Amino acid sequence: MTHLYINQLKPGQMLDEVYMVTQPVLRNTTRGDLYIAMFLSDKTGKVNARMWQATEALYSSLPSEGFVHIRGKSELYQNALQVIINDIAIVNAEKVDLADYMPKTEKNVAKMFEETKAILGQIKDPGLKALVKEFLSDTELMREFVTAPSAMQMHHGYLGGLLEHTHNMLNVAVKLLPFYPKVQADLVLTGVFLHDIAKTKELSYKMGISYTDHGQLLGHIVLGAEMVNDKAAELAGKGIEIDQAVLDSLLHIIISHHGTYEFGSPKLPATAEAFMVNYIDDLDAKMNQVVNLIDNDPGDTNWTAYQRPLETKLYRKRPLK
Amino acid sequence: MTHLYINQLKPGQMLDEVYMVTQPVLRNTTRGDLYIAMFLSDKTGKVNARMWQATEALYSSLPSEGFVHIRGKSELYQNALQVIINDIAIVNAEKVDLADYMPKTEKNVAKMFEETKAILGQIKDPGLKALVKEFLSDTELMREFVTAPSAMQMHHGYLGGLLEHTHNMLNVAVKLLPFYPKVQADLVLTGVFLHDIAKTKELSYKMGISYTDHGQLLGHIVLGAEMVNDKAAELAGKGIEIDQAVLDSLLHIIISHHGTYEFGSPKLPATAEAFMVNYIDDLDAKMNQVVNLIDNDPGDTNWTAYQRPLETKLYRKRPLK
Amino acid sequence: MTHLYINQLKPGQMLDEVYMVTQPVLRNTTRGDLYIAMFLSDKTGKVNARMWQATEALYSSLPSEGFVHIRGKSELYQNALQVIINDIAIVNAEKVDLADYMPKTEKNVAKMFEETKAILGQIKDPGLKALVKEFLSDTELMREFVTAPSAMQMHHGYLGGLLEHTHNMLNVAVKLLPFYPKVQADLVLTGVFLHDIAKTKELSYKMGISYTDHGQLLGHIVLGAEMVNDKAAELAGKGIEIDQAVLDSLLHIIISHHGTYEFGSPKLPATAEAFMVNYIDDLDAKMNQVVNLIDNDPGDTNWTAYQRPLETKLYRKRPLK
Amino acid sequence: MTHLYINQLKPGQMLDEVYMVTQPVLRNTTRGDLYIAMFLSDKTGKVNARMWQATEALYSSLPSEGFVHIRGKSELYQNALQVIINDIAIVNAEKVDLADYMPKTEKNVAKMFEETKAILGQIKDPGLKALVKEFLSDTELMREFVTAPSAMQMHHGYLGGLLEHTHNMLNVAVKLLPFYPKVQADLVLTGVFLHDIAKTKELSYKMGISYTDHGQLLGHIVLGAEMVNDKAAELAGKGIEIDQAVLDSLLHIIISHHGTYEFGSPKLPATAEAFMVNYIDDLDAKMNQVVNLIDNDPGDTNWTAYQRPLETKLYRKRPLK
Amino acid sequence: MTHLYINQLKPGQMLDEVYMVTQPVLRNTTRGDLYIAMFLSDKTGKVNARMWQATEALYSSLPSEGFVHIRGKSELYQNALQVIINDIAIVNAEKVDLADYMPKTEKNVAKMFEETKAILGQIKDPGLKALVKEFLSDTELMREFVTAPSAMQMHHGYLGGLLEHTHNMLNVAVKLLPFYPKVQADLVLTGVFLHDIAKTKELSYKMGISYTDHGQLLGHIVLGAEMVNDKAAELAGKGIEIDQAVLDSLLHIIISHHGTYEFGSPKLPATAEAFMVNYIDDLDAKMNQVVNLIDNDPGDTNWTAYQRPLETKLYRKRPLK
């Protein structure tokens, strides 16, 4: 049975569907009866819902965020859709197709990952080669790597966004490197691969995208450096020592890749390789962000709404035929 | 006869050479005799020079900046080289090989220009195609375009630097565009070609690189917009009208290409094309700047001196074998 | 028949009036009937309106912004006024008195323009004199010049605001110049006249004030320089050449008149004349802005609400008797 | 006998003159003899001086800054002038014409002060009128007011500069006020008169211009508020109470007249009067500063050296005939 | 009778209570009847109230902010509580226990004030000792000092907050001073005591906390300097002169205690004592602010909402057992 998406709901439909529930609240009607207000959502939108004749027990059984199977009816209230729920039952997250509920990359994940590994296969420096291999053979981490988003909003803020962003940056790097022959390619490729690797730990994306405590307290820059140090220590335990200057240069790329202090880099780029990763990252993020902002802005004039992070509106018109 | 470069001078050499003279000053010795102090330079360096037994007439005949044929001798004074001049004669700038006196791109100018034209040949939009052609067929301007530096210092600050920078950016753009299919390629290519075209007017580079009054008062961003408007008006005079939205989008790329207000852009990028040109420009400039700073820093430790515009020292060591 | 202004409406009035309509939307009632929600406005305010029993055809005939003749009734809904429309008909903009619908200068436009021309008549430098005359004899442009606002909000944000602002600045300049005898008066007067001339192109003010695409992409600073260059080219075509240093100095005033990079000037003031125009502009704008903010703040305490652009509340009390 | 100015000295002159001495240091020659190195200066410049065969007693008798009558001879040393002193004697500051040693306004002090008083005579508000009178009748303070400089460098940095600046601002204010009828003139005129009154306490200008400890610790903004409060208290002691809102509005003008926090104003302008005083102050200061920088820049090209406080070079060429 | 707090109200209660009334508005019902809408509040919260069948006379008798004794009933309207008032009568502020209506320090005011005086008793410098005594014996001022809040929000924003903050800072200072023996303790203790003394004049806290006109125009930094100068003048009137350098050093601490220009200090700290007071102030304020933000944030996750002044969310979890 196909899922009925929120943005396809019309007034007066009978519903028998699984949605994500968020922020359930138990309230009194003016007559003193109890009811539960909540939101139902999937990746296409969010709608108000009400369950009348509720009990405290039912309310207590609901998660503050989770999947529920509901039966009920859609209606218009004050010109907005809402759902009146008759029955509600909790659904195990493992039984739902997450892709219906969270936005996801439109690209082929498996193909992107294969291409990523192919590009990383070009690395020749033995230390970096071993390090990259150590990461790639951490299957649990790689499962997260291909699933994680790249951000909560901003750019690539959807499942698979981290891989899509990393994969695109690697492709760009491969094309750019020949124009800058003094830049050490192996450092750039490894740096691109690992620059955001700790997004897998900074963000939680089981259901909606949010920060983990770990991530909010330390950030993916510090966590990324830690992950690289840990893998290097594992390699050392196997007798493979990475040259300290090579390792420091790689770590420097990771911690400086935001380019400025105000964006949370504790060091500014001090090598050509660090500058290059910083620019490729920024370019790829901005291209994704600008295109998405233009595509998703609800207006219909030549300009989007004002975009605070960019300090400008965006011009939506495409003048070329 | 080959030129004897300043950085090849040794104490005690007899000299019969053409150098650039700068800042000649007429002074009195402690005994009251007149002498002229000046600098002699070529692209490899600068040295103090003294001409004893000078006259006011001789002094008045010297340009504040120009070429001179001198005869004299090098010596050490307070452990620094200086030149004692016996004869001095003004030389017409057209008779000297400028390449000996001003730093110049190490790449092949003719080849870069051919490749530039080839890439621009990919443009399909009729208005932009006509505009680019109008620029390319302005032979006087193109002569300046292939000669001008891109800056006084910073990046590509040598003859041919503007072409080298533009040519490299075009190559990069061609490689990047396939990864961002929503970006309108013709606008990017034309924008890259013309983003710094007014450096030809902002800078004076007949003898040393400096700002023109015109350039210092108005800047290459405003002058560049003016040059594009003038060419568009010429085209209109020939009956070829560029669509106003296309022209505005191109001009927007030019005036926003510095990316921030503090770097003199009167508008911030508001289209994907403007962001892309801004990033490619910044990337290519920084790569050139960082590599040059590392190559030319006089020290011999792992770090260059502190680079104020980058707010950091640069790490010179290349850790990869 | 006099217009019934929005801010004079009372509940329960029968209406037979022309208003500006904006943002009409076709919606369903809870019973499924169609109705149109829209705003009606004039220069004194804006009110919600509803037209029940609407059709898609009627909805499609309405402009997203335009004039309409409506018949209906005012009422209170949730303690706010709204208008119930029975009949609606589109009205041609040329048949309405724009002054009822858009705020306008309270000063005499014809008199201000005469005085403006009189002050500009003092200019003696032949090049600047010819340039000013060229602008003044462009009757279409002058019609815009005396009609345009100076901004969307901020200061002089009403029809005739550009002329009022320019006229006041010229008067101030005439009074200030004698105190600063080294300042070249002709440059200041011409600079004041033309500093905001491109507001006529940056802003659209046929119905409400907004940015044109042209203006939003390029801004009145770049467009102003272009307009001056175009007029200088026309003069050159007539055999009248303006000295390049004079023209550059004038253009420099225009592009630096915002005084700082962050306000969009691509060059900072570098002449006494540029500083003076920058200060007179800022002074006149702030006086207009502060007085308007104090006059129009809805509160009744000694202080206005916090004014973000000024980073302070304003003290409204006038302590002097 | 007329004073021989430092900038008129030539090598080989016999000297019998009074100069200001600064920074005397006792040193040993390579043979172990004692000598005193010092600077001699007047308002036109500064020169190195040496007194050979000195004694500790002589050295101890010299002030670190003061006037001395010297006899000696000028000579060239390493192509710079220096003075060899044979005799040196301390001169009482009261016996010298300070005008020879410190730069001074070129305008007529008495006339400026009369005009200042005439303009202040226009004030009608009884409280402000009484306050201004209280200041004007403080003869000791007024003697300082007409003598003090307005700054160490920057603008009006010469004796009489405070009066010249205040006088010019008052004249400008009188001309501007009619254009802004809502601005309360009495507050503006009193505010202009008193905005920098504490420069008389912040700066020491008996011999050279420097900060007093008092001034460096507290600044003329806080000291100015204190002086106004003190005078108001004196008036209150005489039974003349100034309305608190009037006094607060005046004090607000004084403490906000630098316009921004970063220039040391503890409050930002919050009244039209405060904005007006801030702008007139800034305008008059910048005009004086820019004209002086252009007049005094030693170069001979079209541009002055880079002026850090203005973030630009200044264009010195005056293009109008 | 104990007060029924707003946050204890339930729907359907009969009320006979004194509350603070704010923002009463006279409105028409859709049928044209008059009613008064207003807010009722105490220190625990605020609720909407309506009084139907109101008259203009009754409305005019109500203060825009004051205490009222109301009789009526609570009810739910659109799921929010509101109060329907039957009778309303004005209550004199002196008859209510302010502690019910405004938040207040939880510490013992009398004890804090005794300890404050005890610490100040350690001051030995005769001038500072006399000055502190002069303040302490101003009983009216001390009554304000122990009552005033320290801010509107931010930190210590409740009655007694100024004393609590000052008392805590003095205790901290006493503990810190032994570690920094070169710091002059008497200046630090006096500086801490007086740094915020003008909050008593800057803020109004009879009913709610707000700025006085005086305070908003001049700020507690300038007002604090004035209060110290006034007390020093009173002492001088009694023949007790404070050494000028001591007084200046104390005033410098007061005017620089915000530490940066952007926080309204007209001078930056220039003595060890000024730095120490600045740091103790900032530390004590931040500790109070952070603890309160964490305690009062309504959410129930590990993180508070984003705190704009701190540019971060706060981590609420206390990991230690």
Next chain:
Amino acid sequence: MTHLYINQLKPGQMLDEVYMVTQPVLRNTTRGDLYIAMFLSDKTGKVNARMWQATEALYSSLPSEGFVHIRGKSELYQNALQVIINDIAIVNAEKVDLADYMPKTEKNVAKMFEETKAILGQIKDPGLKALVKEFLSDTELMREFVTAPSAMQMHHGYLGGLLEHTHNMLNVAVKLLPFYPKVQADLVLTGVFLHDIAKTKELSYKMGISYTDHGQLLGHIVLGAEMVNDKAAELAGKGIEIDQAVLDSLLHIIISHHGTYEFGSPKLPATAEAFMVNYIDDLDAKMNQVVNLIDNDPGDTNWTAYQRPLETKLYRKRPLK
């Protein structure tokens, strides 16, 4: 034999001493002879030295920085001391008393370390207790901890400075904690102990103080987090797991302790403990810095030279008796 300090040298002394040599350069005299120019230094200063009749072999044998035993003579040259060297021999760094050559804390290192351990002994949380013990029992690291400086200049820029700073902060923390009972003391004490622990790796201080490559590329904030993670991993290897929230909170203190992004903290303080460590660090650093700047400023007026990092001069006068 006691060391003859550089600041005790007088012209004409015969020297037979060990100094630190830096920057030796081989040069030609005007007659073509070789000589070596170099600097000799100890903790009290630096002096120019010349060794005439040098050879390339001798020059090559000298380190670019190291200890040498020299025989020679002091003399005055151009009024500055210089040393003429007759014999020079390299000295092993282990044979010299480093305390003569590098500035060092004036406090008792052993006593400070004992007190540090005593304070850390108060920690009760088992995880933090174990972690601190793990650090304290790393004898090699502790040897560095008690030797390292805290900075190159700024504050505590001398051997033992790290311990002195940490020890003082711990003492301050112990005194402050009782005033802020909600702050978790164990986290603060551990955070203070470890906040700068990576200065031992960031700085090189064998001979002069400089950055290591490691430190310059990564900084003590990232290196500090790595050191804590490594120790936690070692503990885990021994079966002692630190609670993740505790470890994250500690790491958060370390990475946020600079308090702002611009000072290189990748996260801003988000817990009361992090704020407290940030303030104690800043306070202790500033007190040390201000006192040192005042003590060491060479002038003799009431004010030091302008201190750029503090944006002010410092007032040196101590007004209290």
